[in-house]
Structures are given as structure tokens and as C-alpha cells.
Amino acid sequence: MENIAFLIIFPFLAAFILAFMRRQTKLRSVFVFFSCAVVVTAVIYYAVTGLISNQTQSLLRETHELDIAMVIAEIGLMLLIVGYAVKYRKLLVAILSVAQTGLMLWLDFSGKNIVTSAPHILSDKLTIMMCLMIGIVGTLICVYAVGYMKEYHERHSTEFKDRSATFFALLFVFLGAMFGLVFSNNLMWMYFFWEITSLCSFVLIGYTRTEQAMTNAFRALWMNLLGGLAFAIAIVYCALELRTGDIRSFISLGNDTGVVLIPLALLAFAGLTKSAQLPFSRWLLGAMVAPTPTSALLHSATMVKAGVFLLLRLSPLFEGNLVGTMVTTIGGFTFFAASMLAISQSDGKKVLAYSTISNLGLITACAGVGMHEAVWAGILLMLFHGVSKSLMFLSVGAVENSLGSRDIEDMHGLIVKLPGLAFVMITGIAGMFLAPFGMLISKWAALKAFVDSNSMLLVIFLVFGSSTTLFYWTKWLGKLVAVVHHTHRYESKVKMSQWISLLIQAFLMIALCILFPLISTNLVEPFLSEMFHETLPPIISSGNMQIMLMMLFAIVILPIAVRFLTFGKKKKIVMSYMGGANAGDDRHFVDSFGEKSSVYFANWYMEDYFGEKKLLRPSILLSSATILVLMGIIIGGGL
């Protein structure tokens, strides 16, 4: 119990101290590193003790004082949001915030809220996995941020005010809120932490206070508050109609009774907004205006993962009903649509944003199927995505600092310009979609589950979405490996702390690929057995596991094998043919007038087919209509 409390409270304390360290000093850097180390140690301690004791714990039954503190904090949050809303004249935000906090307060003070003795804290295998991801990936992002923010403000010293104290404080608040959210069994507690992450992401996205940043930040806020409102209504409904207020007893109600479907649909709706599914994807796309560590944090270990975490928790209830259909349809559609949209983008961060949305769609769809194989795939996808996406964002940020651009076209020949970063990036991309890395194995399981559950629509989304995913990642890889002769190496502006963070994550990525059978047997499968109340056969046979390991091994020994294949041949290096004589620098050729003309190799973006102009609006309309109709039927049918 103490370690759980420590995990939740310590980041908040660290944040409080950091908020007062206004200047960029050595001391602050050291304090950030120290706090990160503490969080990682605490997380590992928690995971190890959890694994050894090997049981699900439910803790903290009587919490009257804490509840009152939470109510006060909630009012504080509301006042803060309303304050921002008044300052920037955003009526909608204010209304949403007041409405949901009002609902909560009414429930608290009207006496309608049932005082159950249900535990407030829940600790099981899923929380262990989530904590490891939040704790390790999240803190690595904080470590990276130390070097990055320094460079960032040197580069933008005239444009933005240095508010990095707030920035670091908020990173830690975020981590604390995520821990709280993951451990909460009581819906009200979860809602409270849910709201903190919404507000935090709002402030982080609006960090630079430019007009665009504020617009995007408010978009993120209203969409997440809308989800929060659905969450609040679900809590009230649960309390009044179902006489329950915590997740475990809510799940144990089962989905046989129609009344459960209404709060379930509302909670699923909240999950969909948080995990940026269509039609709510635009807030995550806008989030990239923020400094890179923010994007990395929102996209990988926190924020969006809170949404899919809730959906995965509720997954047993989704099987075979309309709410499940809503979640799978939206998830599958988002997977496909976002991967198509990613094709037309050349901004590295934007491709990553669409890829996050797309991958979360797949996880959402897995949760919505509600069968154990699908949930297995969903959990592993979530873990692999957390690590590889953070790695990708941070390496794009590092490249941007060194090259002055994050456009994928400018990464042409990165393997010569910045070899170290190129290799880190290649690892990240391979982790996102290639065999034998984990994402692909999970996709294998997802596909099997979709076929088994006979959901043909999902199968179609998955097979087409896989091919578009392949397209946008591979063309990025192609840009990285181009070898342009006579390219000077760029001076790498990557700070030591950033390198440490990147290398550890690249290492984690590879370690996860090797160790994931262990994760599956020790964490995911026991969790699923408990959640679905049955012992389950292993999802992936050991034979296939060996084949995956063989592939990994083959990639590792590839350099030696290639040397062996071409043994004994003396190679002559020449310049490539440019469609005219190469002028000697791989960038120009001699044209028919005998003059030098320059060449430029661009990737294909196919704007006419996959552009935002072409696809974004129809996708949003289609998904909005789907949600509206299905929510209407569910709520109308239940009332």
C-alpha cells in the first residue's frame, strides 16, 4: 500500500518543488534526474513485489477525508479552467467544465451518492504493466526534456518566454495523475485524475502561448472535457440506477442487463475522446505545436493511453453488444483512416501523430471485441506502442534540433548526416510495424481474434490499414538509408541526457522483442485469466515464437552474412547514374546543354488520394454519424 501511495504522491511533490525552480540551473537538472531515478526505482520495486506476491489487491476502503480533499481540488480545477475560458473567451469550455463539476458536487452533497465499502485502490497485473510503462518511458522523456528544453529556449530565445519551470512541474504532475488513474478503482477517483490529465495537457500544449498553440490547446481541452462530461454522467447514472461506484463491481454486473449499457456507452465515449479516436482526433494532431517532450509524453506513455486503459479495463463488458460494436467500428475505422492520412504527410511529427491515432484505433478495436485473444493483443500493442512511439518522437525532436527541420524530406541521407540518430530512428520505425518486432506479433493475434469473432468489417479495416501503414513507414525508412556522397556530417546538437534517454529506449525496444514471451506468460495471461474467469491456452505457439526469434537473430547476423556472401570480391565504388552524367556530388547532373542541373528525390505523398483535404472531413463526418446513431440507439434502448 505504501509504495502505491508513494508512486502517486511523489511525482506531485517533485512537481511542487520544480515549480519554484525558476531558472535553468544545474541544480534543477540534477533534481529532475534524481526524481526520475526515484520514480523508476519505486516502479520497479512495486512491480517486483507485485509479481512476487502474485495477487490482486484491493485497498483503502474508508477515505472520507481524502474524498473531501478531492472535492476541493476538483472545484479548484474547475475555477482554473473557467479562468482560462474567460480570459480567452471560450464559452463552451466553461460550460462543459461547470456542468461536469456541478454534477459531481451535486452527487456528493445531495446524499444520493452511496457510501460503499468498495476499495478505492486496485492493484493487479494490468496496473503493473501500466506503471512500468508510465514510470520508465515517462521518466526517460523527462530526462530527455532537460537537454531539449535548454536547446529549445536557446533556439527560440526571442520568440517565447522561458516557462520551463512550469513545464517540468507539469511533466511530473502528469506522471502522478497517470499513476493515480491507473490505480483507481473508485470511478470518482479515476474521474478526478482523468480531469487532471486533461487540464495538464491543455497547459502543456499551450506552452508557447502563441495564437496557434492556444487554439490547439483549447481544442484539446474542449474535446477532453466532453469526454469528461460523459464520464461524470456515467458516474451519476451508476450511483443512482446501479447503486455502484467502482469499476470492479461495475464489471461484475455483467452485460446481460440493458441498464449497464448506458453508463458503459458513456464511459466508452470518454475513452474514445481521450485516446483521440475519430472524430476526436484533431486535438492530438494539434498537440504537436508543443515542444517535443510534450508530444512524446501525450502520445506514448500517458494521456492517450489513459483512454485505451479504460477501454481495456471494461473490455469484458463489450462482447456481443452494441457498445462493443461502437467501440470496434470506431477503432477499426480510425486505424484505417488515420493510416491513409499519414501517407500524405511529410512533417515527421504529423506522421507520428497520425500513426499514434491509427495504432490506438487498433488497440481500441481489440478492446471492443472483448475476447481474451483480442485483449491480449490490445495490451501488448499498447506496451510496444508506448516504447517505440516515445523513441520516435524523441529522435525526431533530436533531428530537428540538429538539422533545423523535422520534415521527412529533409531527412534524406540521414544515415550519412547523423548516423547515430538514423540508427535510433530505424530501430523505432522497425519497432512500429516490422517483423519480427512485437507490434507485428500483436497484429497477428489481433487478426486471428477478429476472424474468430467473425467481425468481417474489422478484418477489412485491418488488412487495408496494414498495407497503408506499411507504405508510410517504409517510405520514411527509404529516406533515411539514402547514401548521398560528399555529404558532410552534421554537428549533432544532441545533449548527453538526450542520448542516454534515446539509447535506453532503443535498448528497451529490442529487449521487449526478446522478452515479450515472458511478459505474456507472467503478466498478460494471468491478468486475462482473472478478468475472464477462465484459464486460457497460450495465444502464440512456442514454435512461432522461435521463428520470430530466429528472424531477429537473422537481422542481427545480417552484416556478417552479407560480408560472407560477397567474399573475395574487390568492389569498385562509383557514382550513381543521374539520368545524365553525375556532376560528381550526387546532387547535380550534366544536362543536354552541358550545364549542371540539380536533382531532388521526393517521396510520394499522393495528395489527390490520401490528402487531408480529401479524407479528413469525410472521416470525421462518418465517424461522428456512427457515434451519434449508435449512442442514440443504446441510450434510447436502455431508458
Added chain:
Amino acid sequence: MTEAILIALYVVLGPVIGGFLSGVDRKLSARMQGRQGPPVWQSFYDVGKLFSKQVVVVNYVQDFLVGGFFIFVVFTGCLFFSGGDILLVFFALTLAAIFFMMSACSANSPYSSMGAQRELLQMMAYEPMVLIVAIGFYMSTGSFSVADIIKSDVSNILYLPGIFIGFIFILTIKMRKSPFDLSTSHHAHQEMVKGLTTEISGNILGFVEISHWYENVFLMGVVGLFIINSTWWSIIAAVAVCLLVYFLEVLIDMVFPRVKWELMLKATWLFTLVAGVLNLIVLSAIK
């Protein structure tokens, strides 16, 4: 033990059969065009000559990536012929194709870059159908494992006629036959010079050729998988169907002119939806 023998057979005989098929291809094409054509063993002479040439490369990264292509193509075939999981087989094939595409990107030349982008587009076009083939086998036999699939009582083509035709359709892309030979082609007369392989020469090009032979034998193996069942004579039928399909591909190559990429993408996806998905839906209804 039998698995090891099967793998050894594929590794040894794969290029022999593949090279022979490629010779037959050239002979047939020539005859269809009213030419005499080279002897059927010509492909072996050509590759032999490639290996005796001086090695001229534009950079070492490209060699490395071509090596990856070669190794994973062979790996794919071994996995398939030893009765492995067909989804993993296709994933390995995709990995091989990605290595090949990256090798073209690394050359930094206009023709190979164009070829690489077109190759990638071709992959995007055929990938859904490839996955649907695996799903089709799973739905019809209840297993992804090739070893289980060949033990079916009846030939799976009976359940998967649409998927079979869809696979033949994308085979044209995969074997780089006209009308879908956008990224590179066996014929020299084209605007892409040699597309993907423009900057590859000598023994490296030899390895690319041999990889294609392995790949073609593997693809014919997938065609055969639709036919093979638990009876012994189904193997003869499978070989006959493979030869027929191969002939058909050569014929298609001769008859159709190359199309633009837009048409290829639309046609392939549409065909995948109509033939493949419809077949799956019917299958899910009756199974």
C-alpha cells in the same frame, strides 16, 4: 527431420526450378512474339556471367540491404515449405520486400528512387489480398499452419475460389509482369531504365536474380496450396495448376500494356474487395 529435408530441398532445388521457369518464361514470351528466343537454360548462363564480372557498387549500404532481401526471401520459402505459419510466412516476405525497396532508395539515383516509390505502391496494392489469402485458409481449415492446411480432406480452392482468383491477380504484380510491372521489368524497353535495380550490378545483381527465382518458386507453392489436400494425386494436380498459372502470367504479360499507378491501385483494391472480401463473407456464413 522431414522439415530439415524439405528445407534442404527448397534451398537446393528452389533456384534450379526458378531459373528453369524463368528460362521457360523467356522462351514462351519469344514464341508469342514470333521470335526464336534463347535456350531455356539461358538464365543460368546470364547469372553465371554476372558473378564473373567486376563488382561496381554505388555504396556499401546497398549491398547490405540486397543481402537482407536475399536472406529473407530464402527464409520465407523455407518457412513455407517446412509447413510453418502462413501469416508469418507472408510477414517475412514483406520484410524481404522492404529490404529490396530500401536498397533501391539507398542508391540515390533518379531511376532507382522512382522504382522504389513505385515498388512501395505495388506493395500497398497487393498486401491486403496477401493477408486475405492467409485469412481465407484459416477460415476454411481452422489453422494458419501450412502443415495442417495440406491435410484438408478437399482442396481448399473449393471454398476459396474468389481468393484464388484474387491471388492470381496480385501474382501479376508480385512477379512484376505487365500490366503491373511499374517498378522494374524483365524487358529493357521502358522509361524506368531498370527501375529498382538500376544501380545494382555484378554479383549483387546475380543475387537479386536468384532471389527472384526463389520467390517465384515460393509463390507457385502458394498457388499449389490451394489445390493440395490429403490425397497423393492432388500433388500432381497442384503442379499442373501451377504450370497453368505460370503460363497464364506469361500470357498476361504479353497481352497487356503497362498501366499507370492510379489504375493499378484502384483496380487491385477493388478486385481485392470484390473477389477476396466477398469470398470471406460467404465463407463466414457457411462455416
